[in-house]
Amino acid sequence: MAEHFELPSTIAILPSRNKVLLPGGVVGVRCTSAASVQLVEQELWQKEDLKGLIGVVPMHDSQASDRPLSPRASMLQFLQEGKNFDCGERKSSVGAPPPSDLQPPVGRQTNETIHWHPRGVAARVLALQQHMEKPTSRVTYTVVLEGRCRFGVQEFNVHDLYNTARVTQLDSTKAEMEQAEKDPEVQVLARQFKSVAGDLISLLEPKLKAVERTKALLETASAHKLADIFVASFEGSFDQRLAMLDAVDLRQRLLKATEIITCHLQTLRVAEKISMKVEGHLSKSQKDVLRQQIRAIKDELGDNDDDEDDIVALERKMQSVGMPANVWKHAQRELRRLRKMQPQQPGYGSSRTYLELLAELPWQISSEEQEIDLVAAKDRLDSDHYGLSKVKKRIIEYLAVRKLKPDARGPVLCFVGPPGVGKTSLASSIAGALGRRFIRLSLGGVKDEADIRGHRRTYIGSMPGRLIEGIKRVGVNNPVMLLDEIDKTGADVRGDPASALLEVLDPEQNKTFNDHYLNVPFDVSKVVFVATANRVQTMPAPLLDRMEVIELPGYTPEEKLHIAMRHLIPRVLEQHGITNKHLKIPEPMVELTIQRYTREAGVRNLERHLAALARAAAVKVAEREQSMRRVTGDMIPEVSLMDHGEGRGGLGDAGGVEMEVEAVGIHGREVASAMTDLEPLLVDEAMLEVVLGPPRFDGKEAAERVATPGVAVGLVWTVVGGEVQFVEATAMLGKGDIHLTGQLGDVIKESAQIALTWVRARAAELKLAVAEAGSLLKDRDIHIHFPAGAVPKDGPSAGVTLVTALVSLFGKRCVRADTAMTGEMTLRGLVLPVGGVKDKILAAHRCGIQRVILPERNRKDLQEVPAAILANMEILLAKRMEDVLHQAFEGGCPWKPASRL
Numbered sequence: 001m002a003e004h005f006e007l008p009s010t011i012a013i014l015p016s017r018n019k020v021l022l023p024g025g026v027v028g029v030r031c032t033s034a035a036s037v038q039l040v041e042q043e044l045w046q047k048e049d050l051k052g053l054i055g056v057v058p059m060h061d062s063q064a065s066d067r068p069l070s071p072r073a074s075m076l077q078f079l080q081e082g083k084n085f086d087c088g089e090r091k092s093s094v095g096a097p098p099p100s101d102l103q104p105p106v107g108r109q110t111n112e113t114i115h116w117h118p119r120g121v122a123a124r125v126l127a128l129q130q131h132m133e134k135p136t137s138r139v140t141y142t143v144v145l146e147g148r149c150r151f152g153v154q155e156f157n158v159h160d161l162y163n164t165a166r167v168t169q170l171d172s173t174k175a176e177m178e179q180a181e182k183d184p185e186v187q188v189l190a191r192q193f194k195s196v197a198g199d200l201i202s203l204l205e206p207k208l209k210a211v212e213r214t215k216a217l218l219e220t221a222s223a224h225k226l227a228d229i230f231v232a233s234f235e236g237s238f239d240q241r242l243a244m245l246d247a248v249d250l251r252q253r254l255l256k257a258t259e260i261i262t263c264h265l266q267t268l269r270v271a272e273k274i275s276m277k278v279e280g281h282l283s284k285s286q287k288d289v290l291r292q293q294i295r296a297i298k299d300e301l302g303d304n305d306d307d308e309d310d311i312v313a314l315e316r317k318m319q320s321v322g323m324p325a326n327v328w329k330h331a332q333r334e335l336r337r338l339r340k341m342q343p344q345q346p347g348y349g350s351s352r353t354y355l356e357l358l359a360e361l362p363w364q365i366s367s368e369e370q371e372i373d374l375v376a377a378k379d380r381l382d383s384d385h386y387g388l389s390k391v392k393k394r395i396i397e398y399l400a401v402r403k404l405k406p407d408a409r410g411p412v413l414c415f416v417g418p419p420g421v422g423k424t425s426l427a428s429s430i431a432g433a434l435g436r437r438f439i440r441l442s443l444g445g446v447k448d449e450a451d452i453r454g455h456r457r458t459y460i461g462s463m464p465g466r467l468i469e470g471i472k473r474v475g476v477n478n479p480v481m482l483l484d485e486i487d488k489t490g491a492d493v494r495g496d497p498a499s500a501l502l503e504v505l506d507p508e509q510n511k512t513f514n515d516h517y518l519n520v521p522f523d524v525s526k527v528v529f530v531a532t533a534n535r536v537q538t539m540p541a542p543l544l545d546r547m548e549v550i551e552l553p554g555y556t557p558e559e560k561l562h563i564a565m566r567h568l569i570p571r572v573l574e575q576h577g578i579t580n581k582h583l584k585i586p587e588p589m590v591e592l593t594i595q596r597y598t599r600e601a602g603v604r605n606l607e608r609h610l611a612a613l614a615r616a617a618a619v620k621v622a623e624r625e626q627s628m629r630r631v632t633g634d635m636i637p638e639v640s641l642m643d644h645g646e647g648r649g650g651l652g653d654a655g656g657v658e659m660e661v662e663a664v665g666i667h668g669r670e671v672a673s674a675m676t677d678l679e680p681l682l683v684d685e686a687m688l689e690v691v692l693g694p695p696r697f698d699g700k701e702a703a704e705r706v707a708t709p710g711v712a713v714g715l716v717w718t719v720v721g722g723e724v725q726f727v728e729a730t731a732m733l734g735k736g737d738i739h740l741t742g743q744l745g746d747v748i749k750e751s752a753q754i755a756l757t758w759v760r761a762r763a764a765e766l767k768l769a770v771a772e773a774g775s776l777l778k779d780r781d782i783h784i785h786f787p788a789g790a791v792p793k794d795g796p797s798a799g800v801t802l803v804t805a806l807v808s809l810f811g812k813r814c815v816r817a818d819t820a821m822t823g824e825m826t827l828r829g830l831v832l833p834v835g836g837v838k839d840k841i842l843a844a845h846r847c848g849i850q851r852v853i854l855p856e857r858n859r860k861d862l863q864e865v866p867a868a869i870l871a872n873m874e875i876l877l878a879k880r881m882e883d884v885l886h887q888a889f890e891g892g893c894p895w896k897p898a899s900r901l
């Protein structure tokens with residue numbers, strides 16, 4: 001460029017309108033105007049070597065607007081192929097006024113204000129091509145110019161149609177430049193420039209063809225050259241390029257170039273970002289296309305279940321349930337995983353089921369709690385349940401506290417009692433009174449902690465625990481949840497369910513209950529927990545500690561009668577689709593059912609028997625309706641025939657009369673029976689026997705059982721409440737061993753040992769069959785059996801019964817059939833208190849036993865027994881075994897009598 005260059009003092013000028021050619025830049029110019037064509041022909045075309053020089057001077061009009069090309073496009077265009085611009089002299093532009101310090105070219109005046117720039121660039125012709133326009137045969141040229149060096153215009157002259165100018169070279173020589181580049185400031189500026197230029201090349205690298213060449217240029221070329229080349233490469237704004245043209249000083253030039261390139265770099269980066277976004281959108285839309293294609297293929301195959309749509313629906317559902325932020329984050333992660341999987345892939349199903357659970361859980365849904373109306377709650381409890389006044393009172397107290405302090409962390413109520421006494425239905429009444437939904441979790445037989453807390457998702461077939469499953473089912477996060485049979489959970493190798501329950505019931509911990517399957521905390525603090533149990537003895541102490549035990553004892557026969565008449569019969573009739581117009585069960589028949597067919601503490605079996613009666617009645621009613629239909633159904637054709645064959649439509653007034661006459665004549669018997677069947681079915685003893693079978697309990701059992709020596713009537717307590725048990729003892733030749741049968745626990749076995757020792761030690765004193773007394777001690781094996789072998793039995797309360805059975809055996813005297821007993825025995829013959837006294841007395845009463853022998857120290861327990869029952873029974877209190885024996889035998893025993901109550 002400038003360094004090898006001799007600039008003539010006068011040079012032909014090609015105006016470039018609103019464009020600037022810089023040294024190092026290459027442009028293609030289309031010369032179409034007469035002036036430029038003449039310039040080319042006179043200055044270039046005739047020269048043989050095509051090495052002609054012309055000056056390119058920018059000129060701009062006042063409306064010139066900067067219209068830069070995309071920087072990347074312009075750079076690429078330049079670096080790879082150079083670029084074209086039309087010298088584009090509009091007619092008006094030729095002869096535009098020069099800048100103020102120059103004389104304007106003469107001869108061509110227009111109204112437009114056109115300014116010549118006082119500086120230009122001398123350009124060498126690289127290529128020249130002639131064109132012939134059709135049909136005018138006008139000659140035009142395209143000339144490719146390379147900018148070489150800056151010049152300043154001293155004076156414009158007119159040479160025929162085009163201009164020439166007197167010029168002076170502005171760019172320094174090579175030597176001067178080399179000298180200038182040694183300046184430290186220039187060196188810093190040059191480094192800065194090369195650095196941004198390097199950044200620019202790296203950014204463009206993927207698109208740049210001759211990247212290596214450009215990089216090499218950056219390494220080798222001097223900074224001042226590069227500055228021009230780089231700026232020339234961009235279609236920057238006119239002003240920017242003009243400023244670059246004016247930057248004659250090296251420092252200025254480097255500064256200007258750095259500024260322009262930095263500006264381009266930023267623009268490129270923004271453009272890059274935008275294009276990446278656009279590409280992102282594109283790929284999204286491509287995905288949509290793919291999805292549509294898959295859908296079309298599925299449709300074609302008849303496989304229409306659209307998983308993607310399902311997942312979208314699932315996501316929408318998850319968004320709508322209002323999960324806490326941390327759970328939502330977790331769910332989104334899982335959803336992303338699911339999206340990446342194929343439906344056939346292992347793990348897809350489980351991942352989906354998991355997400356469905358998250359979407360179905362009531363994170364925010366609660367039943368709207370109504371203002372608790374204590375009067376209404378009491379009415380409801382009374383209308384649902386007969387008796388149980390103490391229990392109802394406690395429930396009302398509980399509700400009153402909740403009314404005053406809805407978020408009160410009251411104790412968990414635990415109803416304890418035998419089956420069928422109304423524990424579950426009381427809990428559901430509480431839910432009704434609170435206006436909340438009710439859900440029952442049956443915990444009977446739960447031995448695995450995972451049953452409560454769920455399995456971790458790493459297990460195949462893992463599921464959430466019962467608690468979370470229950471909450472999902474009920475659909476609200478504040479139900480009344482009944483933990484049924486909480487005493488039947490038991491620990492084993494699979495963990496302790498009670499410990500999980502502890503967490504559930506602890507108000508401090510249950511805000512963040514952690515189900516292993518769910519793996520995110522769920523707040524169960526709004527749930528009202530109520531528990532039921534048959535007995536508290538088997539419950540772990542910490543669990544019991546969190547609950548308030550409310551005992552529901554068994555019912556007396558009178559209470560059962562009331563419950564049956566008021567609650568069970570109406571409910572049972574309704575359940576079977578009949579009314580009391582169809583079936584009447586009189587009170588005496590209910591009493592008989594209670595006495596002869598049930599021996600339970602609650603009313604479940606009674607309800608079952610009443611249901612059997614209702615079923616029998618339902619069959620009758622259904623048959624009757626059918627027979628009525630048959631009768632009337634037969635009548636209609638008869639009438640139709642009588643109606644001169646005109647069909648049913650002809651049934652007029654006359655038809656009605658004839659029908660009646662004819663029907664009675666033919667089907668008189670059916671009509672008559674249908675009329676009598678309209679009376680309600682009345683249950684009587686015969687019907688009881690037909691429907692329920694022969695009586696199961698006739699009150700003679702005890703008498704029959706104790707008819708031989710060696711049998712005693714005991715009272716025991718099992719999970720179903722008190723029970724009457726017969727203890728049978730027998731002796732045979734042997735070595736003095738004791739055999740026990742009948743599903744016995746360790747404590748009851750010990751009691752048998754104690755009993756035998758006690759009897760052996762007092763054989764003589766008791767005046768037992770003396771002839772056998774010796775062998776009793778030496779060569780007799782004793783076998784004691786507790787009938788109902790399938791029922792597990794344990795506890796100390798059979799002690800006195802065992803002694804009585806042995807004494808009966810060896811004394812050869814039968815015990816009284818009307819007397820049952822209970823009590824723990826010591827070796828000294830003391831009778832110790834036992835539990836469940838009330839239930840035991842109720843059981844004795846149910847079984848027709850009139851006398852009960854109890855340990856003296858159980859006296860206080862008698863307060864719980866209904867007075868009506870005590871009035872009908874003889875209760876004997878014993879301190880010592882001798883007292884028991886004295887009362888147990890027919891005609892008494894020779895020992896001190898027990899004190900009478």
Ligand SMILES: Nc1ncnc2c1ncn2[C@@H]1O[C@H](COP(=O)(O)OP(=O)(O)OP(=O)(O)O)[C@@H](O)[C@H]1O
Nearest residue numbers: 384385386418419420421422423424425563567603
């Ligand atoms: N006092 C009562 N008044 C009216 N109905 C009663 C009464 N007690 C029990 N029942 C009825 O007896 C049936 C059995 O009661 P429920 O199922 O509540 O017994 P439960 O004590 O929960 O038994 P389980 O321990 O076996 O679960 C229910 O239909 C209930 O309505």
